[in-house]
Amino acid sequence: IQMLDETEHRSQFVCLFTDITERKQRERQREMEREFLEALMENLPMSLFVIEPGTLRIVATNRYAELEFGLRRSDVIGRMVSETLGKSVLELALPSMQEAIDKHTTVERDFQWSAGGPMLTISARHFALRNADGSPRLLITLASDVTGAKRAQTDLEESELRYRELVESMDDCVYVTTPRREHYLYLGPSTQDLWGVSEEDVHRRPDSLTEVV
Numbered sequence: 001i002q003m004l005d006e007t008e009h010r011s012q013f014v015c016l017f018t019d020i021t022e023r024k025q026r027e028r029q030r031e032m033e034r035e036f037l038e039a040l041m042e043n044l045p046m047s048l049f050v051i052e053p054g055t056l057r058i059v060a061t062n063r064y065a066e067l068e069f070g071l072r073r074s075d076v077i078g079r080m081v082s083e084t085l086g087k088s089v090l091e092l093a094l095p096s097m098q099e100a101i102d103k104h105t106t107v108e109r110d111f112q113w114s115a116g117g118p119m120l121t122i123s124a125r126h127f128a129l130r131n132a133d134g135s136p137r138l139l140i141t142l143a144s145d146v147t148g149a150k151r152a153q154t155d156l157e158e159s160e161l162r163y164r165e166l167v168e169s170m171d172d173c174v175y176v177t178t179p180r181r182e183h184y185l186y187l188g189p190s191t192q193d194l195w196g197v198s199e200e201d202v203h204r205r206p207d208s209l210t211e212v213v
Contacts, residue, residue: 047143049081053101053128053136056081056090068145089113093124093141100126101136110146121147175209182206 041048047065049058057080065071071084082090092111100107106127113122123146128136167174167186173194176186184206187199195209202209 044142049141049143051081051097051139051141053139056097056139058084059138065143068143085113093126096124097126097139097141101128101139104128104130104134118147120145121150177206181210184209 041060041062044062044064047068048060048062049065050060051058057078058076059078061071061073061076065076066073069085076084081093089111092113093109096107096109099105106125108123108125110121110123113120123144125142127140129138129140131137168189170188171190172188173190174186174188175184175191177184184202187202191202191209192198197208
């Protein structure tokens with residue numbers, strides 16, 4: 001700092017030194033954490049949207065969301081959810097989003113969505129990041145297209161139902177067990193009539209059926 005010595009009418013310089021090592025270390029630590037979170041977000045194997053709670057504007061997303069939902073990041077950032085994904089999606093997701101904002105909890109719901117193509121089943125999980133006073137700072141939404149998984153689950157349940165109907169229509173005794181017969185996964189309805197052992201007895205003592213077979 002340049003100062004004027006009024007007695008001798010000449011300039012003097014005052015140098016102030018401050019140890020900023022700790023501050024620089026904190027800055028480097030924050031930068032490392034920011035880079036880590038960005039890398040984690042970018043490589044997360046599911047779609048992520050970071051949303052402002054008050055305006056419902058999308059402030060960040062990741063590469064998986066672009067691929068899964070056919071979005072371009074430049075068209076998403078700074079726009080409202082209704083503008084990006086459509087008003088119908090906002091209407092379906094808003095109750096869950098609002099619940100996550102209002103309450104200190106994670107809210108997970110499925111909803112149906114179509115982007116002009118086939119109807120998709122989307123599983124969405126919402127939770128809020130909060131300030132020190134508890135007010136919501138950001139809303140995080142993790143979304144995933146579970147259409148294939150839901151369809152596979154439905155097909156499996158239908159297959160199991162058809163198998164059960166077929167087996168229960170037979171007069172023979174049918175059972176499904178582990179290789180060593182220490183646990184019976186399924187017992188046909190004719191088990192007790194044919195072998196005189198009830199289903200409850202077999203589950204309680206698996207060797208009771210082995211003894212009579």
